[in-house]
Structure formats: C-alpha cells, structure tokens
Amino acid sequence: MSWFKRIVLFLILSVVLGIAAVGGVYLYVAPTLPDVDSLKTVQLQTPMRIYSQDGQLMSQFGEKRRIPVRYEDVPKQMIDAILATEDARFFEHKGVDPIGVARAAVVLITTGRKAQGASTITMQVARNFFLSREKTYIRKIKEIFLALKIEQLLTKEQILELYLNRSFLGNRAYGVGAAAQVYYGKDLNQLTLAQLAMIAGLPKAPSTINPIRNPQRAESRRRVVLGRMLDVGAITQQQHDEANAQPITGKYHGAEIELDAPYIAEMARDFMVERYGLEPAYTEGYQVYTTVNSDTQRLAQQALRDNVYAYDMRHGYRGPMEVLWQAEAGINPIDPSGDAPAEPLSSEPWSHAQILEKLASIKPIQDLRPAVVMQVNDKDAQVMMADGTLLPLSWEGLNWGRPFITDSRQGPAPSTAADVLAPGNLIWVRQTNERLMLAQVPEVSSAIVALNPEDGAVLSLVGGYNFGQSQYNRVTQAKRQLGSNIKPFIYSAALESDYTLATLVDNAPINEPDSRQGIVWRPKNSPDVYTEPLRVRRGLAQSVNVMSVRTLRHIGIDNAIRKLTEFGFDKGDLPRNESLALGSAVATPMSVANGFAAFPNGGFLVTPYVIERIENSYGQIVYQAEPKIACLECWQALDAQKRQQKQSQQSAEQFAQVGGDAMAFANPTSETAPKDWQQQCLLPAERLAPPVISPQVAFLVKDTLSSVIWGGGDWSKGTGWNGTAWRAAQLIKRKDIGGKTGTTNESRDTWFSGYGPGIVATAWVGFDDHSRQLGRTSWNKYAPQNQIVNAESGAKTAGPAWNQFMNEALKGVPKQLLPLPEGLVTARIDLKSGKLSRRNDSSSKFEYFIAGTEPTEYADSGTVEQPIYEQESDELF
Template identity: 50%
Template sequence: MKFVKWSLYSLLGLAVVGVLVVGSLYLYLRADLPSVAELKEVRLQTPMQVYSSDGELIAQFGEIRRIPLKLEEIPQPLINAFLATEDQRFYEHFGIDPIGVGRAFFQLVTSGEIQSGGSTITQQLARNFYLSFEQTWSRKVREAFIALHIESQLTKDEILELYLNKITFGHRAHGVGAAAQVYYGKDIKDLTLAEMAMIAGLPKAPSTMNPISNPERARDRRSVVLGRLLAERMITLPEYRAALAEPVEARLHAPEVTMTAPYLAEMVRAEIVSRYGEDDAYNLGLKVYTTASAKQQRAAQRAVQSNLHAYDERHGYRGAEAELFDADSPWPTEQVTTYLRSVEQIGLTYPAVVMEVSERSARVIAQVGSAIELDWDGLSWARPYMNAERQGPAPKQASDILKVGDQVRIRLTDKGWRLAQVPEPGAAIIALRPHDGGIAAAVGGYSFRLSQYNRAIQAERQVGSNIKPFIYSAALENGFTLATLVNDAPINQWNPGSGVAWRPRNSPDVYEGPIPLREALAKSKNVVSVRLLRAMGISTVVDYLTRFGFDFDELPRNESLSLGSASMTPLEVARGYAVFANGGYLITPYFIERITTATDEVIFAARPAVACVLCEIGEREVLQAPQVITEQNAFLVTQGMNSAVWGGGSWAHKTGWNGTAWRIQRSSKLVDTVGRNIVGKTGTTNDVKDTWFSGFVSGLVTTSWVGFDNTERPLGATSMNANLSSDEQEVSGAEGGAKTALPMWIDFMETAVEDVAAESFDVPPGIVSARIDLETGKLSRESDYTTRFEYFLPGTAPAEFTEGKSSPNVFDDDDDSIF
C-alpha cells in the first residue's frame, strides 16, 4: 500500500511540475505567439470572381477555391460529422485533449513512432494557419502552445468557423463551401448525408483519399465517418445504412460560371493584377463587376462564331482533320470514344468520327455522346476548298465529302447537327455605351482556347472606308455641306518620285460624275474622299482626326489616309464613332463598373466622364467628357451614315439608290425594334484583307471586324453553291465590309438593341434645312423626286436657286474631270 501511495504522490507531483513547466513555457512564449488581431482578422485566401453587369459569373481566377461561410450557414449534420470524426470533445477541452494526447503517447510507446498525434480541431487550425505538417516533437509543442493561445482569444464557435473555412480538401478546394462545389457542384445546404460524410473524411488525407483521385479509399473513409456519427448517436441506424449504400458520384466541378466571356474576363484579370498585384488579385476574394450585360455579351459571342462559320462554309470544306481507319478495318466503338476524349472541343465544334456513309447522309460517333446522323442539309454545303478565290463543284452525294474513318467536326444549329470545321479567319466585336464609354460587349476571336489574342483591343488593322465619316466631318468643318457636289471621276496622278501614277479607284469601279456628299458617303466613294482630303490638306485632316482619340503619330501623312490606310484597333474605331453618336463628345472606354471585397464592401466604383450638356444629374455632379466636335457636325455626319442604310432617290422614277449598308433594311427584327434610327459605315481594305462595319443607334455603338491574323492573307471571294437556295447563300462574289463584317454586326445588334435606347436623331439647335435640287446642288422651288430637303450649318446653305441644269456647281480638285 505504501508503494501504491508513493507512486500516486509521485505521479501527482510530476503532473503538477508538468503543468507548471508548460504554463511557464506558455507565458514565456506568449509574446511571440500570433496576436489576437491577426487571429480574428486572418485573411482567408479567396479567388477573384468576375461578373457581368447583371450579376452572372463570367470567370474565377486564383489557385485556391474558397467560399467563406458563417457557422450558421453550415448544416448541423456536416458540423456533427467533423466533430464526431476529428474532435468529439471539442466543446469540452481547452485546446488540447488529454485523452487524445494519452492515446498518441501510447502509440509512441508501443510503435516507437509518432502516428495520429491526437490533434484537436484547434491544433489542426493552428497547424494550417501557422505551421507545417512535419511529424516532429518541436512542431507538436509549438502547435499545442498556439492552440492554447487561440482558445484564450476566440470562442469555440469562432474557432470552428475558421477551421471549416480554412481546412484543405484536395483539388485546390479550401473550406467546406468550396468542397461542396468542387466535388458535387452543389450549394452546401443541398448535400446529402453521404456527401457530407465524404467531405468530413477528407482532412485526414485530402490528396490521396478524395473521391476523384481514389474512390475506393474515399468510400472506406466515408464509412468511418458514418460509423462515428452512428456511435455518437448523431444519426439513426436507417440513416446510416442508407448513406452507406449511396454510390460515390463525386466528380470535378468547375466554378459556377454561368456565362462564358473569356476575352472580357482576361481584360479584367490583367487590369486587376496591374492594380493590386498578383497575390492580392488572386487571393483577396475580390468581386469585379463589368460594364457588359450577359445578354449582349452572349449575343456578341454567338454573332462572331456563327458568322465565321458562315464565311468558312461558303469558301468550302478543307477535309477531315485525320484519317483513323478504313471501312475494311473499322475501330470498335469503345476505341473511337476513347480516342475522341483526347481531341479538344473548339468553339462550337465537337470532334466526331465517321462510322458509316450512305447516299446522302452519314453516321458519326461524336464526343458529345451517342451516334449522330448527319443528313444532307448538314452536309450539302461542303464543296471542296480550292483557294481563297475558288471552290470546287457542289457535292452530289455524301461520299463526295466523307469516308469511313474520317475524324471530322460537327456543330449543333437550330436545324440540327451539321458538318463543321474550325474557322480560319479572326474576328472581333466591340460595343460601347456612347454616353459614358462603358463596354457593353467584347469578343476578340472565335475561341479563346484556340487563341488568347484579343483582336477587339489588340489588333491594329487598316480601317479602310471606316475612316470616311471622320474625313467628311473634317470637310463639313471646312466649308463643305451634305449638298456639295464633288466630282466622282477617276483620278490619275503621276508621282515623279516613284515614276508611277497613283490611280485610286472606287469599289466597285463605278463613277457617277457630280455627286452630293451625302450620297458619296453613303455609297463610300473613294475618289470623293481623296478629293476632300486634297481640298483641306493632309495636315489639316490629320490634326482634325486626333479629335476622335486617334494617335497623331500613327496617322499616315499621304493621300492614302483618305482611303483608310491608317491602322487602328476595333476599340479605337468604336470610340471614334461614339463621338457622332453622343453629339460630339470624346468618351474614354472602360469595362469595370465596380469592385467589392468578399464581404461586398465597395472599394472601387467607376466614375466615367460622360457626354452631356448639363453635367449635373440629381445631387451628384458628374465629370464631363470633352466636346471635340459640335453637336451640329455630329448630326450631319450621322445623317450621311443614315443614308448608307436607307439610300435615297425615287425607285418609282428609277433614280433610287442604295448605300453600302442596305442589308440592314432586310433585318425585320432590327428595323421593327429601332425603325430608321440606325446608321453605319462599311470598310474594306485593298485586296480584302480587312473588313469592317461600324454603326450605332443612340444608345449603343458597335464595331465589327473580320480578317486573317496573317495580314498578307486576303479573305477572297466565293461563287454560288448549286446545292443551296438563294436564302441560304446571301453572299457571293468578293468578300467585303458589307458582306463579311456587316452580317455579324446585324446578328449582334438584333439582340443588343432590345435593351438600349434607339431614339430618333433629333435636329440640334442651329441646323437649318432647305430644299435643294439633286442635280445642281442649288436651291429649288420644285417639290418632286428631283429635290430633297437637306440640312445645313447656318450660313452654309446655297443662296442661288436653280434655273436650269446645265451648269452644276461641282467641286473638282484637278484637271482629270470628265466634265
């Protein structure tokens, strides 16, 4: 008995000494432990999220996926699963569990190695925040002290909340909210009991015991968690059995991106990294709201992709991407499906393998699933591609196009599946709000996966006739009017320096003699643009064009400027056109509306300079964009571009004419929405290497561009396809702004204008109108088809009435006139 009593006293004494030593060490190290402020305000690394203006998630950037949650937002069964498995005495101990420590000590004595360690949730939190995962005594001691310190500074609920948001679950998921999304694509409140048990079992070995990397080990671990819940009477036996029988159906889920806009998302990512640095950009949980609406962005993406496919189809089929086998030795279906999993989906196209070819159809196995029948409507477009200018004969049967074993691509259209190929040209659409410069939509190419080059903001291409509204604006500023007659006749100018004559020509090569400026702009007359430049002087025009935001040093100092030899990005062109749309103000494009923290605190709100006459809206004074041309000048140029859409003259009297944008008239959806309140201008460069269309309604300016990234490669021409109806092939002949870029613009605007203003172009103060004779440009007393009312700046209307039509007042800059 004396021995037993002595032993007990000794153990008690050792315990007291141990407590005193530990307490002393804690007090000694306390100053070096994390501060209470650091513990309470510890930053949870959370990725940046990018949203459309109406709240749809566009993209998520950051290595760590995390969805911070309050403890009350986490389902109690999930909390129970963690407590039962990781630390059933969590609410009872002081940060270190003596029973767990005793178990760890027993394992050390019996095995000679540190094994489980008996760490509490508080200790695991300490390790995750401040320490490594090495199994050493020094780390365990530091872990214990930090755990004690945490318990002295935070409540149990605060500790548990931090733990559930911090712990790692594999596949870059940190916190239970992210784990629910990554493995099950669910909100945490929608998880089943079996799914909660699976997540609660992951902290033990998140990289090797998760249900994606090792489903069998994950199932075994889930069973352990469910067993602990049952043992702790947190679930019933029927619940246990049902959860145990539930299959493991976890798979890797991407963030809940509801709208794909990769080019816009990359613009945001680059800007946020520039502002905040990579670490803060990817880890602060910033929420970035763009100026682009989901509806308009989707419309832009669809317009670019569908119109590039239309271009590609009319130029012919380039053949299979690969020939895998022949009809005599076909691959089994399993081998085909395995192969297809290795081939990338690009844009709207899915890889497929031809398994059977009939007379006017083909059966393919596609990456998207089961066998698909391609009917003749989906095949008949595929005449052979010869070169940019030529296509082969229209196919008569499916075997003219495909053979068994071909690896091809298909895409889904409104009319069903269709043979496809990845389009070769590049394209871009950029849309701006003209009153403040907010980017409403931005698409920089067919597929961001295929090319990250953002042609909407990076591609500097020759603008062709898209330059002409700016040339005409300068002319109106320098004494010309919409009624001024300019000689539309060939120019033949000898250059003694080069020994070559410069002969700028119209496209098409048609000349009409004296022509009013309104009609010349609407018909995009090249020689008229040259004559205007000559009349004003190159220096005058270059200086004037800088008003629209164009770089002075990038503008050519020769007459080719009048034909669009200057290179600009689609964004720069759209910004210039916005000056006409908003009454003469130069706005600055922007695409970030606001930035908030993870807790929705606004840390940045855009304050753009706006186009306005009275810059005070409500109680908040706004910044005013600089006015670079007069409202009257902007109105007159807009009138000229309006005629590019609607034409003029009298068709009944055989004097009617169309402008280059007449195809807009055929868009009943667009016309029914905006009426005649729409303007625009085509643009095509030499050899059709760049095609443009820029235009606007009062609330939206849009520029579209199509061309090859190889600046030496022309877009070519097409002939009619005998297999297709006239409705199916609206475009033939040479490609150009009106045929290549305009259809894409129309496609986008048909949807985009549903949500923007399309008000009439009201006559501004100071503008006068007068009836003029169309042939002479003089005032007229007639009121028939030979005349029209025209708008003028004060003092610029003609003062003379026409008496006869033998001597029109024609501006002609040289001796090459045919008159």
Template identity: 40%
Template sequence: MSFLRYLSRLSLLGILALTWLLAGVFLFLSPGLPDVQTLRDVKLQTPMQVYTRDGDLIGQFGEQKRTPMLFADIPPQFIQALLAAEDDGFFRHSGVDIAGLMRAVSELVLTGAKGSGGSTLTMQVARNYFLSLERTFMRKFNEILLAIQIERELSKEEIFELYFNRVFLGHRAYGFEAAAQVYYGKSITELSLAQHAMLAGIPKAPSRSNPITGPQPGKERRNWILGRMLDLGYIDQQAWAQASAAPVSASHHGARLSFAAHYAAEMARQQMLDRYGMAAYTDGYQVHTTISSELQQLAQQTVIAGLATYDRRHGYRGPERQLPPEAETTATAQRELWQAAVAETPVVAGMEPAIVTRIRETAVDILLRDGSDAVLEWENGLRQASPYLSENAMGRAPQAPSDVVDEGDLIRIQANADGSWQLTQVPAAQAALVSLNPDNGAIVSIVGGMGFENSKFNRATQARRQPGSSFKPFVYSAALDAGFTAASIINDAPVVLEDNTLEDIWRPENDGGQFHGPTRLRWALTKSRNLVSIRLLQQLGVKRLISYIDGLGFDTSEYPNDLSLALGTQVMTPLELATAYAILANGGFAVQPFLIERVDDVEGETVYQATPATVCRGCNETPATDAGEDELRMEDILAGTATTIPAERVMEERVNFIINSILQDVVKRGTGRRALTLGRDDLAGKTGTTNGPMDAWFSGYNRDVVTTAWVGFDNYTPLGRREFGGTAALPIWIDYMREALAESPDMERPLPPGVVHVRIDPVTGLLASPGQSNAIFEYFREELVPVQGGPDDRPGAGGKTTDDLIKDIF
C-alpha cells in the same frame, strides 16, 4: 504499505516534475507565441470574381479556390460529419484532448510510428494559421499552448468557422465550401450525407484521398466516418446504409459561371492585375463590370452564327485530323485510340468533335466524346458539304457520304433542335464585336473571336486592322468642319498620284472600277466613292485631317502622312473604332471605353467606383473641367457628393448633326441598306472593306447603342472577291442590334440651332431655282448656305470646271 507510500511519493514527485517542466516550457515558449486576436482579422486568400452588371458570375481567378462561409450557414449534418471524422469532443474540451494525446503518445511508444496524432480542431486551427507542418515536439508544444489561448479568446463557433474556411482539400480547394464546388459543382448546403462524409474525410490526406485522385481510399474513409456518425447517434441505421452504399459521384468542376464570357472576364482580370498587382488573385475582390448579361450572350451567338454563315458560303475544308484504322489493331484497341483522340479535342463554340467509325450509303456512324455512338444523316450537312477549293471557288457537290468523309476522320458536329446531329466545322475566319453606351463609353458586350477555347487572342482590343471605308466619316467630318458642305461637288474621276511617301505610282479606284463624274459629298459617302474621298482629302490637306482627328481622340502617332488616309489605310482595333463612332452617336462628345463599373472587397465594401466622363442629355452643355480623372475620392462617392464628370465636346454640334444625317443615308440608300430590315429610321453607320478584301467592317449606331463588327483572317488571307463589309460584317451587326435596340425608342434627332434645311439643285449643289422640279433638300450650317445657281453653273457648262464651282461656293 511502505511500497505504496514510496509509490505515492514517486508519483507526486513525477507530477510535480511534469508540472515544473510544463511551466518551464510555457514560460519559454509563451513570449514567442503569436497574438490569437489576429485570428479575428485574418484575411483568407479568396479568388477574384467577375460579374456582369446584372450580377451573373462570368469569371473567377486565383490560385486558391476559396469561398468563405459563416458558421450559421454550414449544414448541421456536415458539422456532425466533420466532428465524427476529426474531433467529436470539440464542443466539450478546452482546446486539448488529453485522452487523445495520451493515446497518440502510447501508439508512438508501442509501435514506433505516428498514429492518430491526437490533434483537436482547435489545435489544427493553431497549426494552419500560425505554425509550420514540421513534425517536432517543439511545434507540438506550441500548438497545444496556442490551442488553449484560442479557446480562451474565441467562441467554439468562431474556431469551427476558421477551420472550415482554411483547411486544404486538394485540387487547389481551400475550405469545404470551395471543395464542394470543385468536386460536386454545388454548394455544401446542397450535398447529400454521403458527399458530406466524403468531404469530411479529405483533410487526413487531401492530395491522395480526395474523391477524384483517390476515389477508393476516399470511399473507405467516407464509410468509416459514416460508421462513426452511426456510433455517435448522429444518423440512424437506414441513413448509414444508404450513404454507405452510395457510389463516388465526384468529378472536377470549375467555377460555377452563370455563362461563359471569357474575353470580357479576361479583360477585367488584366485591369485588376494592373490596379492591384498579385493581390487581385488573393484578396477576394468582387469586380462588377458594365457587361449586360443578355447582350453579351447575344453578341457571342451572333458572332458564331455570322462566321458559320460566311464559312458555309466557301465550302467544306475537310476533317481536322485523320486517324484511319490500322490493319494490325484490334477493333477494341482502335476504338480506344479514337476515344482518346476525340476526348482530348476541346469543344469550340458548341461544336463537338466526333470520329467517323463507319460509312453507310445515306449516313455515317460517329463516336462522341462521352464514348457513345451516334448517326450523322446525309441530309444533315453532308449533302451540302461542297469542298473548299479557294476563297473564290468550291468544288462539285458531293453525291454520297463517302465523298465527304473517310473512316477515322475527326469532324465537328452540332446538335439540332430535334436531337439529331449536323455536320459543321470551326470557321477559319475570325470576327470581333464590341458594343458601347455612347453616353459614357461603358462596354455592354465584347467578343474577341470565335471561341476563347480555340484562341485567347482578343481581336476586339488587340487586332490592329485597316478600317477601310469605315474611317471615311471622320474624313468627311473634318471637311465639314473646314467649310465644305454635304452639297459640295467633287469630281469622281481617275486620279494618278506620285508621292514620295507612297510606293511607286498610286492609281486608286472605286469598287467596280467605274467613275461617276461630279458628285455631291453626301452621295459620295453614301455610296463610299473612293476617288471622291481622295480628292476631298487632297483639297482639305492631310495635316489638317490629322490635326482634326487627333482632337477626336485618335492616336495619330503612326498614321501615314499621305492621301491613303482617305481610304482608311492606318490600323486600329475594333474597340478604338467603336469609341470614335460613339462621338458620332452621342452628338459630338469624347468618351472613353471602360469595363469595370465597381470593385468591392471581400467584406462587400466598395473600394473603386468608376466615374466616367458622361454626356448629359437634356441639359445645358457644361465646359470640360480639369478633373479628367476616371476616379474620384472614394469618400465623396460613398457620401453621394461626387458629381459626374461632363464629357468634353470634340465635334461641333452642327457638323455632328450633318454627318449623322449622311450616315443615316448610308443605311437607307447606300452600302448599309441591308440594315433596313430592322425597320428603324434612326440607324446610321458605315461599311468598310479593305484591299483583298482582307477586312470587312460595319460600324453603326442609334442614340443609345454603338456597335462595331469586324470579320477577317488572322493571317490576312483574303475573304473572297464577293465578300464586303455589307455581306460579311453587317449581318452580324444586324442580328445583334435587332435585340440590342428592342427597348430603345426610334427617335429623330432635333435640329440644332444654326442648321437650316433648304432645297438645292442635286447636280450643282447650289440653291434650287424657284419651281425647280428635281430639287432636293439638304442640311447646311446657316453661314454656309450656297447661293442660287443657274444653267451655266452646272459642271461642264459655260466653261466652268468642278474646281471653279468649289471656289464659287467657298
């Protein structure tokens, strides 16, 4: 009895000492503990997501992949799996599992090594949000005290939600919803029991036991969790057996994009980085762009198809790599080498890499990326693969597959509709397309090249190329503004110029080297006559042109101060040219291209709303205001009191109408007449081809859509002597606009006040005589209607020269 009394007193003293110790620790540590209430306002690092205007996800950016989810949305089966793995008493304890802690201490004392740890989910929340990962007793005490405070101030559901969304799960995935996307490409709500258990097992060793890095350890952990779920009554024997036998099905998945639009997404990323800095990657912004899902996919398809068509006209350039079989290598080893080579070669624009493994009489056997074998038939591209010799010549057509490929060649193939394979190649040429809403500059589609996988260089916004004749409409607009008319006569004749700003003597020519004599400006632009354009600029004056186009929004700081401007020798990007054509399309108003329509924060609140300068159709023209910002006060926008910024008129309305009518003639009668295949009367545009030819352009529009297409080589290799804007770029534009204009009504522009439509002599450009049989109609500003002429007013008659006629007119 004395011993028992002694033992009781000793135990009591021990309990009192432990109590005093814990109280002392609490008093010592509690002042330094963080405020648990901050957990309610915690800001999880969430990646930025970029959407089209239709709500399709086209980009996700951020180091940490995270997709927060509310407790109510988490599948109950996964909750059970996680509780079985980490803390089955979570909904019963008050933040600390005493039995679990004692078990962890006993394991440490008996084995000298850390065992189960004894941490509850609440303690892990405290550690993940507030503490470091250092293994010290002081950190453990802080963890316990914080867990108790967290349980007092937050509900169990809130605590579980915090753990679910924060824990690191390997491969830059934070939170279980993000991990489900990374490992399975699905939402956690779509996963099976086996997959739930696999994810629940990752927190114990996220870098080693995730199902990609460590499939076997991950499977062992998964099956242990399934056994725990069976013991706890969460699942029955049949469910346990099926899930335990399930194979590991994980593989790495990127963001679940609705479709790829990498150039547009990258533009949005850069603009967000400029606006918000590194917070753009972590604050969960949702970026809503002006991109149309349908038109963006169409633009990508037409660019790829247009380049492939151009490429086929110039011949087959051969394999991308040659890996001929080695004599001393076994067949198995050789196949492994080939498989590794084809696996590391990226797919470009749907063009799959493959290795030629055997050549037969009318076909070749090929090895695909997935390790399977296939057959490439003679008729599927091999027979048509005449060899490329130069941009202007191809070799003899092949007579057998061996004339085209050798064993070990790494080639490109595409799937046909019937499942067979077609020989192809990644075009060496590049292209860009940008399409805008001319009323406000919204970018509805943009493609910067053949494939983002192959080149991240965005040619639509970064490639500064000579526009060639695509620039002529602005030279002619400046002339019309200065008093010339569409009927003004300029001599299409040879010109030799000596200019200090030009190298040596300049002898420009028309395409084809022909000269056509006195020519009306309308016909000269319709047929893209170079010599008329140069003589026109000579009379207009280079300084006057630069001043005019500077007012249209062109950056003229580096423009050459010489007559070569008439032929578009300055450089600009396709986006800059499309923006200028928007002025022609919208009636003469300046708009600025923009991509980001709206930005929402992680809570769904709008933090940025674009308010671009906009053309108001059907209303009185409003003078431009000083409020030229692209962003108004957020409270005004959200309150609905923000007003649209009116676009500034930069081109006189009547000049715009007349130049538009000339550009419609370019489509109907000139270099853009291939576009007649669209069967519309409201199309206008201009081709452009530079010396070489190095660049091929077509920029065109109707009242609702303006689009610029460009084709060329990055290294300025010539496209080929038979390639022009009308053959290389215009087909891309046509295929895109066929669908882009499907919902746009074919409407004639109304005649603006002050424009008259009168009959003229097509030779002199003067008013036609009464009853003149060959008279044609022309538009004039009413104060510039020409006088009536006679036979002696014709060029070359009565001693009058072309310059005399021009002086008479003006």
C-alpha cells in the same frame, strides 16, 4: 504515516516540477509563437472572381479554390459529421482534450508509434494557420500553447468557422464550400448526408482518399464518418444505412462559369494585376464586376461565330481532321501531328471502343464536336459522337462541302454525300436549330466590340473565335487598316470647315497626282465607275473614293490628321499622304468603335472602360469607375456661365471707368449672380467627356450614316439609290441605326461600324496573317438565294456579324429618333445641283444644314438624277 507523507510530498513535488517544466517549456517556445490576434482579422486566401455587370460569373483566378461560408450557413449535419470525426468534445474542452492526450500517450507507450495525434479542432486551426504539418514534439507543444491562446481569443463558433474555411480538402479545394463545388458542383446546403459525410472525412488525407483520386478509399472513409455520427447520436440508424448505400458520385467540377467570356475576363485580370499586384489580386478574394451585359455578350459571341462559319462554308471544305480507315488500304493523306511520317491506313473499320477512345481524346472547340463517319449513303451519312450515339448527317447539313482550293477558288458542288465524306473520316460537326451540320475549325479571324456611346462602357467584347486557340485579343491588340471606315471622320472635318451635306464634290477620275507624295498615285472608285459631281451625303453613303480624296485635299492632310487624333486615333498610325482618305491608317476595333461613338453621343470623346466596380472579400466597394460622360446639356450650361461671367467682367470694367465700384459689380448678390452651371448639371467638370466635333456636325454625320443603310431617293420615280450597307436595312428594319462599311486593298481587312439607340459597335473580319487575302467565292447551287458571292468586302464579310448582333441586341428597344440640335435647319434642295428647290417632287428633298450654311440660290431646273450605284464596293483603292 511517514510513507503517506512521503507520497504526498512526492506528488506535490511532481506537480511543482511539472508546473515548472511546463513553464520552462513555455518560456522556451514563447518567443517563437506567432501572435494569434491576427486570427481576428484573418484574410483567407480566396481567388479573384470576375462577374458580368448583371452578376454572372465569367472567370476565377487563383491557385486555391475557396468559397468562404459563415458558421450559421453551414448545414447542421456537416457540423455534426466534422465534430463526430475530428473532435467529439470540441464544445467541452478549452482547446486541449485531456482524454485525447491520454489516449495518444497510451498508444505511444504501448506501440512506440505516433499513431494518434490527439489534435483538437482548435489545435488543427493553430497548425493550419501558424505551423507546419511535421510530426515533432516541439511542434506539438507549440500547437498546444497556441490552441489555449486561441480559445481565449475566439468563440467556439468562430474557431469552427475558421476550420471549415481553411482546411485543405484536395483538388485545390480549401474549405467545405469549395469542396462542395469541386466534388459535386453544388452549394453546400444542396448536398445529401452521404455527400456531407464524404467531405467531412477528407481532412485526414485529402489528396489520397478523395472520391476522384480513390473512390474505394473515399467510400471506406465515408463509412467511418457515418459510423461515428451514429455512435454520437447525430443520425439515426435508418439515415446511416441509407447514406451508406449511396454510390460514390464525386467527380471534378470546375468553377461554375455562367458566362464564358474569356477575352473580357483576361482584360479584367490584367487590370487587377496592374492595380494590386499578382499575389494580392489572386488571393485576397476580390470580386470584379465588369460593364459587360451577359445577354449582349452572348449575342456578340453568337454573331461572330455564325459569321465566321458562314465565311468558312462558302469558301469550301478543307477535308476531315484525319482518316482513321478507308475501304481500300492506303496511306493516310492527313498527318495530324504535322511532323511524323504518314502511316499506312487500315481497311478494317475501327472497333467501337477504339472510336470512343479516339473521340474522348479530342476536346470540343466552341460548339464544334468531334465525330467519326460510320456510313455514307447517297444523300446523307451517319456519324458516331463521343458518347457513342449514332446521329444522322442530312444532305442539307453537308451539301455545302464543295472542295476548298484556294481562298479565291472552290471546287464543284457535290452531287452525293460520297463527294464530301467517307467512312472512317474524323470530322467536326455542330448542332444548329434545324439540324446537325458538317463543320470545320475556321481559319479566318474576327472581332466585335460594343460600347455605350454615352460613357464608353464596354457592353460586349469578343476578341476572336476561340480563346483556347489564341489569347490574342483582336479588339484591343490588332491594328489593321481601316479602309472606308475612316471616311466619316474625314467628312466631319470638312463639315466643320465649309462643306454641307448638299455640297457637290467632283466624282471624275483623278488624273493629276499629288506631286508632294513623290509617287504617281491615281486612286480609283470601286467599282471603277464615275459620274457627274455628287452631293456629300451620297458620296459618303456610297463610299465614293475619289470624292473622299478630293475632300481630304480640300481640308488639308494636317487638318485631317489633327481631327483624327482628336477622335482618339494614334498620330503615329496616320500616314501623311492622300491614301489616308481611303483608310490606309491602322487602328484597333476598340479605337474605331470609340471614335464612332462621337456621332450618336453628340460629338464627345468618351474613354472605353471594362471595370465597373471592385469589391473586397467582405463585399465592400474598393474601386468604382468614374467615366467621363457625354453630356451636351452640361457643356451648354458651363459655356453659358463662362459667357455670362465674361460679359459681367466686361461690364464691371466699363462701370469702373465712370467711377463705380468694379469689385462690387463683379461680385453681385445671389439674386443678380449668373446661375451656377452645376445647378443644371450634377456632374463635376472633370467628369465631362471633351467635345471633338460640334453637336450639329455630329448629327449631320450620324444622319448620313443612316443613309449608308437606307440609301435615298425614290425608286418608284427612278431617283432611288443604295448605300453600301443596304443588307442591314433588309434585316434590322428600323430607321434609328446607321453605319459604315470598310474594305482594304485585296480584301485583307473588312469592317462594319455603326450605331443604334444606346449602343455603338464595330465588327472586323480578316486573317491574322496580314498577307492572306479574304478572297472571293463563286455561286453554290445549294446555298440560299441571298448567298454572298464574288469578292469579300466590308458589307458582305463583316457586315453580317454586325447586322445579326444589332438586330438581336435592339429587340425590344424603343425607336429613338432624336430631335434636331439647336443651330440646325432644314431646306428643300434640288438633288442634282444641291441648290434650293421650289419643286415638291422626286427631284428634290429636305436636307439638314447648320444655320447659315444652307444654299441661297435656287436651281434653274428640276432634272432627275439616275441611280448609278447598287452594289457594295469590293476594294479600298
């Protein structure tokens, strides 16, 4: 009995000492333990995602790729695989598994190695959120205490959800949702048992046993996971065998981008970083919805690419990227590195393996793909693609390739395919709807932007041909000379003064230079042709230079600059001389499009914006754009109320003079009070875009911009004339559009800006090197009959991009011919004199006038004017 008592006493003492030891250890580490309450509101580091207005993913920013998933949305087989592999008794223990601890202790005592950590899923959560991964006893003790606290704080499901979303699984993937996307490019619920088991095995060593880094070790680990699932009864033997037999298919998948619009995405990223800071923007799971419509954006991108390809092709072929071999050995004339000495060429064709290795080293650029010429026949060639396939390159796909000499000179058209290509040429090709085409990376630059003229929302924006080559956003950063794109703004100031669309402006040469400039400057028309005085409508529609200069002289440079700044242009970019009338000012495509928006929206200055709303990681809206709206009805209602209030105040003062109660008169009952303007307009005053021109002037300019495309007169009667953008009419074939060309000296910048129902867009084409001219082209017998030749210009160089974009963007959009604003009238005028006409023939037409400005005199005769203009101007001045 004494021995029994001693044993009992020893056990009691051991328990007491054990408890005391545990208590002592807890008291020692307790001050250093983090507060696990933060797990209730944990913010997982989730990347920022940028979406189009219609919900298509455009980009993702952040080092850690994470797609949070809820516990109830995780496939049962994934949960079974995780539990079977990591913690089979997870739903039974209280955070620490005694059996696992005992097993790890036995291994440590017998081998002296920490081969098994005995970590439960709860302990791994504690380590992942609060501790390091170093294998020390003190870390393990902290892990145990934190796990016990976590089990008291959270349910098992909540703990497992944290584990599934927090664990690092290799290749920047955090959580099972991101791992499914990274390794298989699928959502978690789309994975097979074999793929789920692969992911479930990754927490052990995510950087070394993933299917990308080491497929053999990954397969071995998957076998272990499936075996454990079979042992615990989570899968049947048949499921186990079928999954084990599956090949390792994992490969790297980037973020599943649905709309590749990097210039827009970068603008959104800049906005977020400026608003929230770099770290929060990249890690707090913001979802940024832009104003961009995915369909409209794709149309703009395609229009820009097709246009720069067309420009590049008509200026000639600059040769292959590289010559890999040639029939007669020689020196490679093309050195792709740019600084290494040229190497001797082999006369032996490269092997199939060598060619594929070379092609694999070259990344595609937009829709351009590298290829190697294998065979050249009389009128076609055969090329090898990166996947080893051989494709035909037809004569129609390569006969454009006459030699490029300079931007203004091209060599002769080829007679055979051998005039363009040779076996061993490394070239670019692109696939069109009709055929495979020989291609080259364009050197010319371009930009296109489209806005909603009612509120300034960016509908599409393309800042250049390829973001990978240049992140320079030409829409918002490139300030280029405007050319004749400035003329609608100059004429709008004149129409606000005393001009009408029927006012005659002298179209004779200017031989009296403005002495205030200190230089002799004689602006010329382009082409250098002059006529009798022309009406304002025709002068703007045909972009007559001397008429624009005389209009500027009439209104004054100071008034013109004031008006241009009201349209949103930077005063510092507007020269104080007469070249302003011809577009020597500089501006970005964004500011040009924004200025043009005032013509179709009734005369208001909206502010372009690209972020529609921002949601946090819980889907709650934390930012909502509140753009200023162009609302003529609201301004009219507000103006009416102000006039009523002013009239009421004046009446009250008069009433007081005869002894009445002025206070009572000025504050009448609700029955007699002026109607509140906000009963007619739901927008607060601060949400109204400010007016810059009257709705009447806006309509007059807008209608004249339609004449830029459709011209005027009657061709059958000999009075017809073209506007500078007549090519747009041939393609788009609707009368509710309008626009303006712009070309600077020596064709360094070309523009086209215009509107359609619910949209205003600007296209620009030029070289980033401002000293380089866009040049000119000669006739190519293999090009289409409607090919563009001679000097590049706004209508011929930028216009085609605008035409293609608007033609596609407006398909299915009903025609919208807006009614006349109040205060406009029509009168039949004589085309020659601009005076009233009694004749109802081709010598006259109805014209719009602001009420009170219409002519009062009748023309003496109905003489017919002859067309004097049929082609687009080539230069600015």
